[in-house]
Amino acid sequence: MKIWKSRTRMAGGREVDLHIMGSRKKITTNIFVSLVCFGLVMGRVAAQQLPPTQTPYFQYGKGLEITAPDSLFQMNIRFRMQNRFAFYTPLADKFGIEEIEARVRRLRLRLDGFVYSPRLTYVIQLSFTRGDMDYDVTQFPNIIRDAFVRYQVTDRFSLGVGQTKLPGNRQRVNSSGDLQLPDRSIVNATFNIDRDFGIQAYFIENVYVLRGAISTGEGRNVLSTDAGLAYTLRGEFLPFGHFTNGGDYFEADLMREPSPKLSIGFSYSYNNNTLRTGGQLGHYLHEGRDLKTVMADFLLKYNGLSISSEYINRQTPDPLTFSPQGEVRYIRAGQGENYQVGYLMPSDFELVGRYSRLVPMPEIRQFERDVREFTLGLNKYVKGHRVKLQTDITLQQQESFLDGKDSRRQLITRFQIEVGI
The missing domain is CATH 1.20.5 (Single alpha-helices involved in coiled-coils or other helix-helix interfaces)
Structure with a gap:
């Protein structure tokens, strides 16, 4: 079945x-x-x-600090801006404001830290305002200010390569965010050696600091250079030891040094066959010129008092250059001196005074004037140099060398707020 x-x-x-x-x-x-x-x-x-998911570490101190979980990478992010009003009043028969400046003076982003080892550090700084980019001179957005890598060979010696400030006069090496007045002096504006691309070396001892650089001599963000390079040396002597928290490279005695601190500095720069009116800065010349710049400065800080001075001398054998059509462009050579004193009160208000003088070399006096400035300023530090209010008034005297003709006197009043992290 x-x-x-x-x-x-x-x-x-x-x-x-x-x-x-x-x-x-x-x-x-x-x-x-x-x-x-x-x-x-x-x-x-x-x-x-398996280990839990790893995330970076975040800290807040001088900016926003990010550290990789394996501690092989660190980046600190900071920004700062300066917003300014300025009023220019000629002292002539008719008294009144001739020009008003109202603008973002500076807006910058800074990144720094280390990669793979705390001995291998980097710094990147970008600028975003027209004046900061030198747009009127270069005719392109010159955004990159610093792009520099440094290796700490020993505790006292380090080497670096890239683009950054040269070891020139102290006021120029100071950050523009660490000043006692809204801007640097006319001496610095005319004779400083600014930034350049090259190799730099640093050596720090107990009572002295040595720095040197070999660079292109053409300034920042150039595509090529001529046959000449720039050579810069700087030495600093600190007879009473180092300043608290690097106080020799920011203005005002914010640390209120309990004992006197003194730094004496000398710099020398030789720019071979430079193509610009200020060496690393300025408009382009019609011919190359050799340029020598000698700089000396000192700084004293004690219990809220700060006293500083600078002298700069720039020389060239022949400052004048001519185009085939007869247009003249010249090296801005000569000498300048600057004296500055400030006192920081317990209330974090600070009174500042400054005297500056600029004297062009004889060969260019038909184009330049003898300039003197007398400045009085008042600051309120809310959070050190990161957040502060600044105001100053300057009497500027420009004396012509052409039999007293075309001399000028004016008042410059500035108000500035700085905010950064």
Whole structure:
């Protein structure tokens, strides 16, 4: 007798035992479920053995600091801006404001830190305002100010390569955000050696600092250079030891030094065959010129009092260059002196006074004037140099060398707020 319930006929005439097929499907299902359970168990065990998801460490101090979980990378992010009003009033027969300046003076983003080792550090600084980019001179958005990598060979000696400030006069090496007045002096504006691309070396001892650089001599963000390079040396002597928290490179005695601190500095720069009116700065000359700049400065800080001075002398054998059409462009050579004193009161208000004088060399006096400035300023430090209010008033005297003709006197009043992290 046929047992028709356990067998069926498939296409093609084949008969299949459904009972056997059901048993096989049950075995296969059990194996699959067992494998899934085994996988889940093993996955859970493996998950328990893996470390938790790693995320960077964030800290807030001087800016926003980000450190990789393995401590092989660190980046500090900072920004700052300066918003300024300035009023220019000629002292002539008709008294009144001739010009009003209202603008974002500076807007900068700074990134710094280390990669792979705390000995290998970097700094990147970008600028975004028209004046900061030197757009009127270069005719392109000159955004990159610093792009520099430095390696700490020993605790006292380091080497670096890239674009950054040269070791020139102290006021120029000071950040524009660390000044006692809204801007640097006319001496610095005319004779500083600014930034350049090249190699720099640093050596720091207990009572002295040595710095040197070999650079292109053409300033920042140039595509090529001529046959000449620039060579810069600087030495600093600190007879009473180093300043608190690097106070020799920011103005005002914010640390209120408990004992007198003094720094005396000398710099020398030789720019071979420069193509610009200020060496690393200014408009382009019609011919290359050799340029020598000698700089000397000192700084004293004690219990809220700060006294500083600078002298800069720039010389060139022949400052005048001519185009085929007879247009004249010249090296801005000569000498300048600057004296500055400030006192920081317990209320974090500061009174500042400054005297500056600029004297061009005889060969260019038909184009330049003898300039003197007398400045009185008042600051309120809310959070040190990062957040502060500044105002000053300057009497500027410009004396012509052409028999007293075309001499000028004017008052300059400025108000500035600085905010940064």
